[in-house]
Every structure is written in structure tokens, then in C-alpha cells.
Amino acid sequence: MIQKQVNMNKILIFFLAMLCFFSCNTEEQTAVASSKAERPEYAMVIHGGAGTILRKNMTEEKDKEYRDALTQALEIGQKVLAEGGSSIDAVQKTINFMEDSPLFNAGKGAVFTNAGLNELDASIMYGKDQNAGAIGGVTNVRNPINAARAVMEKSEHVMLTGKGAEEFSKKQGLEIVDPSYFKTERRWKSLQKAKENEEDMGYEIQVLNEDYKYGTVGAVALDKEGNICAGTSTGGMTNKRYNRIGDAPIIGAGTFADNTSCGVSATGHGEYFIRYTVARDIAAMMEYKGSTLEEAGEYIINQKLVEKGGSGGVVALDKDGNIAMPFNSEGMYRGYVTPTQKVVKIYKDE
Numbered sequence: 001m002i003q004k005q006v007n008m009n010k011i012l013i014f015f016l017a018m019l020c021f022f023s024c025n026t027e028e029q030t031a032v033a034s035s036k037a038e039r040p041e042y043a044m045v046i047h048g049g050a051g052t053i054l055r056k057n058m059t060e061e062k063d064k065e066y067r068d069a070l071t072q073a074l075e076i077g078q079k080v081l082a083e084g085g086s087s088i089d090a091v092q093k094t095i096n097f098m099e100d101s102p103l104f105n106a107g108k109g110a111v112f113t114n115a116g117l118n119e120l121d122a123s124i125m126y127g128k129d130q131n132a133g134a135i136g137g138v139t140n141v142r143n144p145i146n147a148a149r150a151v152m153e154k155s156e157h158v159m160l161t162g163k164g165a166e167e168f169s170k171k172q173g174l175e176i177v178d179p180s181y182f183k184t185e186r187r188w189k190s191l192q193k194a195k196e197n198e199e200d201m202g203y204e205i206q207v208l209n210e211d212y213k214y215g216t217v218g219a220v221a222l223d224k225e226g227n228i229c230a231g232t233s234t235g236g237m238t239n240k241r242y243n244r245i246g247d248a249p250i251i252g253a254g255t256f257a258d259n260t261s262c263g264v265s266a267t268g269h270g271e272y273f274i275r276y277t278v279a280r281d282i283a284a285m286m287e288y289k290g291s292t293l294e295e296a297g298e299y300i301i302n303q304k305l306v307e308k309g310g311s312g313g314v315v316a317l318d319k320d321g322n323i324a325m326p327f328n329s330e331g332m333y334r335g336y337v338t339p340t341q342k343v344v345k346i347y348k349d350e
């Protein structure tokens with residue numbers, strides 16, 4: 001009787017073990033299969049800056065203007081990617097459109113320095129070989145992201161600044177404009193407001209963006225070949241001086257891309273993004289800790305950066321086409337596109 005019971009137990013244990021083996025295996029296979037099935041053919045995510053962007057401060061027209069511009073920007077990148085173009089081309093063309101739009105703080109419509117100039121910063125990084133290019137403080141290159149790309153592809157350097165970057169851009173045949181091209185009334189007024197506030201507050205190095213909106217632009221794309229590219233372009237922060245350069249052209253701070261983890265483009269208070277190597281940290285959490293893109297983005301932007309007092313956000317996508325757009329400010333102009341989705345958002349509650 002006892003022997004019979006033991007045998008029955010053995011059979012039961014064997015049966016349970018087999019059940020577990022098959023069900024665990026099936027689950028694993030399903031996970032792999034579904035992640036393969038879910039990976040979009042291509043994807044792109046963009047931002048047009050983060051900051052105090054509140055519904056109550058927005059008119060219906062302004063809201064629509066931004067949404068239309070973000071949608072158009074996404075469609076430009078989507079066309080490149082859908083036709084099998086590279087993520088580098090998608091990022092460059094999308095950013096070119098945003099640089100040419102006076103709505104954003106990049107290219108035309110860039111914010112003013114304390115001296116009443118527009119000094120532009122940009123960078124681009126390719127996740128396939130981690131090649132990168134950046135320019136800082138240029139005053140006459142119409143599309144700074146093109147100069148960053150030229151540094152990446154046509155020079156042996158990663159970062160050029162000031163007069164040298166302008167000379168290099170001219171030699172590369174990029175479009176050079178009179179510095180007055182970048183001026184918009186709206187940004188000029190922001191500078192005057194910042195200067196008044198500065199007098200009130202008595203700071204010498206006070207920098208301020210209109211209503212603390214940042215307005216930098218950025219894009220991260222994943223092409224059909226699985227290559228990630230990230231790029232960022234900006235006028236920096238209103239009332240900046242002493243040739244201040246922010247995070248946008250700093251690889252690892254404002255921009256980062258690696259095919260094995262993710263691509264990131266940032267916007268926000270640049271000094272914090274530089275000090276805490278925000279873009280690279282998100283990729284590093286994925287690389288070394290095995291975090292998902294969402295976990296890494298949430299931790300770095302909504303936990304660590306908040307603790308450190310840095311405001312802003314990032315847009316990011318990983319090698320499987322997962323998308324994250326975390327930010328800790330009131331709002332962030334943002335959106336993404338895949339073959340089946342096109343999404344544009346502005347405020348925190350959407």
C-alpha cells in the first residue's frame with residue numbers, strides 16, 4: 001500500500017515537472033515571438049522642447065500650430081524610413097524642418113544670448129558604429145544639425161565650436177546665412193524679459209527661457225536595417241553668456257545612440273543633463289543592468305534628475321522599437337510614428 005502511494009507520488013511529481021517544463025518553454029517562446037512580431041519595421045520619436053507648457057497658457061490656435069508642426073515633422077521622417085532610407089537621413093530631415101520653423105528654439109526662432117546674438121548647438125550620433133558629430137556656438141549655419149552630421153562623416157573629430165565650426169561648415173558647402181536670419185520678435189522679447197528679471201533678481205548668470213519653456217528639438221529614429229540614430233539641435237537658453245554651451249551638443253548628455261541599447265535626445269536645463277550624463281545613463285542602465293527602456297527613462301528623468309533638481313525630459317527608442325518620452329516638467333512637445341501609429345502630445349495629462 002505504502003509502496004503504491006510512493007509510486008503514485010513519483011508519477012505526480014514527474015507529471016508536474018513535465019508540465020512546468022513545457023509551459024515555461026512555451027512562455028519563453030511566446031515572449032520572443034511576440035517581441036519579434038511587435039517590433040515595428042521602423043520607428044521615430046521627436047521632441048520640440050520641454051518646460052512650463054500649460055493648457056491655461058495656450059490658445060487654441062497655438063496648440064494647433066504646434067501639433068501640426070510636430071505632425072509634419074513626423075511625416076517627413078516617416079517618409080524617409082518607409083522608403084527604406086537610413087535613420088541618419090530621417091533624423092536630419094526631420095530636424096531640418098523643425099530648425100526652419102520659427103516655433104522651436106533651434107535654427108530660425110532660436111533664443112538670444114545676453115549680447116543679442118543667436119548661438120546654435122547641435123549633435124548627432126549613429127548607433128551602428130557610435131560615430132558622432134557636434135557643433136557648438138555657431139552663428140551663421142542655417143541648419144546646425146547638417147554641420148553636426150558633416151563633422152561626424154567628413155572629419156576625424158567629434159566636436160567643433162565657434163569660428164572653426166563655421167569655417168568647417170562653409171568648406172563643406174553648407175548653407176551660410178546672415179546671423180539676422182535667426183531673429184524672431186518673440187524670442188527678442190523673451191530676452192528683454194529675461195534681462196528685466198535678471199535686474200530684479202540681481203544674478204549675473206541668470207538664464208531664462210520664455211516662461212521656462214526650453215524649445216530645443218530632437219529626433220531618434222530606428223530604420224528598417226535596425227540602425228538607430230539620435231540628433232538634437234538648439235539655440236540653448238535665453239540670456240546665456242560667455243559662450244555658454246549646453247547639453248545638446250554633448251554626446252552622452254543631450255544625445256546618445258547605440259544599436260545594442262537605445263537612442264536618446266534630451267531637452268531641459270542643460271547644465272544638469274551634462275553633470276548627470278543623462279542620455280548615456282539611460283543607455284547604460286539598459287546595457288549593464290538589463291533595465292527596459294521605460295524603466296531606465298523613468299528612473300533617470302523622474303527620479304534621479306528630480307532629486308538633483310534638473311528639469312526637462314528625453315525622447316528615446318530602443319533596438320526593438322519600444323518608445324519612451326519621460327519628462328519631469330509641466331509639458332513637452334513630443335510625438336512618435338511607426339507604420340501603424342502616429343501620436344502627438346504636448347501636456348502632462350495626455
Ligand code: ASP
Pocket residue numbers: 049050105213214215216234235236237245246247248266267268269270271
Ligand atoms: N537643453 C538646452 C540647453 O540647455 C535647452 C533646451 O532644451 O531647450 O541648452
